Amino acid sequence: MNHSIKKMLRLIDPNLTILEITQEKINHQMTLVIKANLSPQPSPCKCCGANVIDDDGKFAVVKNGKKTVTVRLEAFNHLPMVMHLNKQRYVCKKCRHYWTAQSYFIRPHHAISEQVRFKMMDLLKEKVSLTFIAKQCQVSISTVIRVLRSFKPQLPKAKQLYLPKVLLVDEFRSHTSLEDKMSFICVDGETGKLLDVLPTRKLPYLKNYFQNAKNKEDVQFLVSDMNASYMQLIASHFPNAQLIIDRFHIVKHINQALNDCRVREMKGLIKEKKRSQAAKLKSNWRYILKKRANLDVTEYKSWRSFRQPKFPLLTEEMMVDRLLAFSPKLKLGYQYVHDLLEAFDNKDPDTFFEILKTLPDTLDEVLKEKLQNLINYEEGIRNALIYPYSNGKIEAKNTHIKTLKRVSYGFRSFVNMKLRLFLMNSLIESK
Ligand SMILES: [Zn+2]
Structure with missing residues (x-):
């Protein structure tokens, strides 16, 4: 019987004897409590090397009472489980050295079993919170943190x-x-x-x-x-x-510059009491940033901002043209930004920097400044177009x-x- 229970709990220490299994409420939670003894035969003293029976035939190492510890085990069939373990104590009569029996499933001075510790380690590799791990293992967060910190070396x-x-x-x-x-x-x-x-x-x-x-x-x-x-x-x-x-950062920088320009133009439109135009620019920002080559030119649709029958059916490209017509500055910026992005996509650094260095003065000033910022990173950007590495x-x-x-x-x-x-x-x- 004892053997079967140990097999089930996967505790194979031959010196472990299960005495009793009960259910108790611990911290308001029904818990399985295993009472067990750990009592190996006395072994030679590690301190002075005395044998259990000395040369005179007398006992030098003797059992010396028991120490009871509570060990947290893994939950069993959804029921939290602890072990009240009576660990045998020993004393060496020669040098008065005292020690306690140890087993493989619990480290000395620990209150959690190795199984629980391994479970914690496995969970620490997953994308879950420390609180979750603590709950799963029925231990405190500080225990989880202690286990985590044990990897620091x-x-x-x-x-x-x-x-x-x-x-x-x-x-x-x-x-x-x-x-x-x-x-x-x-x-x-x-x-x-x-x-x-x-x-x-x-x-x-x-x-x-x-x-x-x-x-x-x-x-x-x-x-x-x-x-x-x-x-x-x-x-x-x-x-x-x-x-x-990193090429994604370059594209992001360019897109951001155009997007900021759109926001500024929207504010201008609002000041001019052209709220509906500003709203259209706001809700369709995605289309303005969408790669020009990817704009659909074949399918005629009714758009939320340009509904029928007030507006004719428009292709995606025609819709973007209508948006840009609200603001000449944005329209000009759009052209240059998308020229740049296309040169970038074609991995053509010469055209890219040619465009950057000859941006016209009619271009929105802030946009121009932001784009020309890229010239400071010319070498890094050229390399991004030559080599296959990115972040x-x-x-x-x-x-x-x-x-x-x-x-x-x-x-x-x-x-x-x-x-x-x-x-x-x-x-x-x-x-
Ligand atoms: Zn000794």
């Missing part, structure tokens, strides 16, 4: 930093550091492997961090967004690296971070977040 040390050929860098909002709300992430551009996350993206910190890497000359490409500080990092730390501006692989990691943040309602500790990110990416092994 396995985090990569700055001194062991080994850099890849293609280094992707980016930042993300972590809200965990007091000095900087943006954190820094870097990923291997070829394998997509997470290299590290740092609590801040500030340049002095980054310089100090990368200073530790032994193979700085191996970095050939650094892919980043349009952040001037990374350009400085290349100059000072990566002698053989070329900057690549796409980092975006996957950022999605992990966002999901983690959402399920856990933000992070309080940067290290906790970093540990979970590394666990999730299987970069530290649970033992």
Whole structure:
């Protein structure tokens, strides 16, 4: 009987004896309580090496009472389960050394079984909150955090930093550091492997961090967004690296510039009491940003902003033309922005910069300034059009971070977040 119960609980210690199983209310919750003894035969003293029976035939190591501990086990058939375990105590008569019997399923001085600890470790790799893990394992959040923190020694040390050929860098909002709300992430551009996350993206910190890497000359490409500080990092730390501006950031920058121009023009229209035109520009912003080549020119439809019978049936392209007719400035901006985007799509850096450098003065001033900002990053943008590297692989990691943040309602500790990110990416092994 005893053996069968142990088999069911998957506790195979031969020195464990189950005495009784009862149901009790613990913290307002019905709980299975297993009473058990753990009493192996006395073993030689680890302190002085005395044998259990000394040379004179007398007992040197003897049993010395029991110590009862409560161990949290995994739930059994949806019922929380604990074990009141009487652990045998021993004393060595030679050196007065005392010790307690231990078993494989519970670490010394721990109150949770190894099974629960493994379950916690598995759950820590998933995109779930610490609160959820605590609930699933019937332990407190601080226990979960303690288990999480036990992985801290396995985090990569700055001194062991080994850099890849293609280094992707980016930042993300972590809200965990007091000095900087943006954190820094870097990923291997070829394998997509997470290299590290740092609590801040500030340049002095980054310089100090990368200073530790032994193979700085191996970095050939650094892919980043349009952040001037990374350009400085290349100059000072990566002698053989070329900057690549992430192509999605470039497109985003250009689209943003056009979108801002649309918003300004809308405000102008409202001042001129042309509210309905402004409203049409507002509700159809997507079509203005849609790639010109993708606009439909064949299907005639009635549009929400241009309903029949007041308006004739229009194709998507004709509808956009009507929108642009509301504002000559927007119309001009639209042309140049889409010319730029097309040159970018065609991977034609010469045309791209030709357009940028010869933007007319009639163009909306703010729009022009924003676009010409790109000229400062000419080399990085040209490289983006030549080489196949982008920050796409980092975006996957950022999605992990966002999901983690959402399920856990933000992070309080940067290290906790970093540990979970590394666990999730299987970069530290649970033992
Ligand atoms: Zn001893």
